[in-house]
Amino acid sequence: MESTVSKRWLLARLYEPELTIVDCRFTLGQPQAGRASYEQEHIPGAVYLDLELDLSGLVEEHGGRHPLPDPQAFAARLAKLGIGDDSRIVAYDDESGMNAARLWWLLRYLGHEQVYILEGGFSAWKAEKFPVTDHQPVRVPSSFQPNVQTQMLVDVDKVRQVSAETGLANPPSSALPILIDSRARERYLGLEESLDKKAGHIPGAFNFFWKDTQNADGSYKSAEELQEHFSKLDKDAEIIVYCGSGVTACPNVLALERAGFNNVRLYPGSWSDWISYEENAVATGEE
Structure with a gap:
């Protein structure tokens, strides 16, 4: 079902x-x-x-x-x-x-x-x-x-490792885990930030706004439409999803699974956790 x-x-x-x-x-x-x-x-x-x-x-x-x-x-x-x-x-x-x-x-x-x-x-x-x-x-x-089910999530140490390994690999490499930022484009780019103390995104992350997985009436797009939406991602890759605080990442997790991705994990602390560590790097603009 x-x-x-x-x-x-x-x-x-x-x-x-x-x-x-x-x-x-x-x-x-x-x-x-x-x-x-x-x-x-x-x-x-x-x-x-x-x-x-x-x-x-x-x-x-x-x-x-x-x-x-x-x-x-x-x-x-x-x-x-x-x-x-x-x-x-x-x-x-x-x-x-x-x-x-x-x-x-x-x-x-x-x-x-x-x-x-x-x-x-x-x-x-x-x-x-x-x-x-x-x-x-x-x-x-x-x-x-x-x-x-502890395998459903990752912690900040894992995200640090993935961020360092991913670098600026574009398109994403199937051999590496992929970080997905679920926030609106302006927040990802660091152009605006009304909720958290720092603006930008985790280095190496790619932006897929969570609302883009839905139709105008609030229903989710079909599996075929979502496969097209996420088409640049390799289905064999480990996908790590985050947002501002681990809430709006969850619709993206659902959409990825509907599109056929079977190795999707959540970074629950998300951006607000990432920036709580002064040593963590912050990226702005396009990757």
Whole structure:
């Protein structure tokens, strides 16, 4: 099954007992806005997970703006919401899927494969006049046993090594890992930076803006379209994806996998972690 589901697919299964719907709406800079939107209206049966309180750990000197949550603590949070080992989860947001993709990645990182993203998000759901409610469901706690997939991520030391080896190899060499920067072009080039203390990108990284993997309606492009989008990358290469803080890289991970790349890993600390080390080099402009 694909990693995304359509609105009509979800509508047809809205009240299946093994299904858990998770509202992941969150607005950067307005940390209360997502929960307020959820409390006002949401898809029936949905529970809420907050990007910074639930889908991230505590911010420290290193690790980036949205470090990964502790696996055991996150598993306990899921279990409290009634999400168990056999649950099928559908996540949505209203931010082009970036927060839902974070939950999608996190659950797979904990070894849970039955997780999907709602194509188009909440606004598209509501535009179809599908049901919404302000009722918050009562959930029976479950049991969630994490099976952490450490191979899905890399740390800063690995990224330093890849950056040094990659240099200015253009086009990317299949013999070397490939760094992908998922941020908007202006941030990659170092022309603007509103979120982090330094502008630019990790030396050797190539820019593939995460939103370019989607259609205008918020759905993901087809496998064939994504293969064309990533056509200059070798499918046998190790792909390491980053963004500003490890959130918007997740839609790119999903898109790469949909395009047939099987060795895709996340640098969760991303740019905000990279620049927390003064010794790390910063590149600007085109590679």
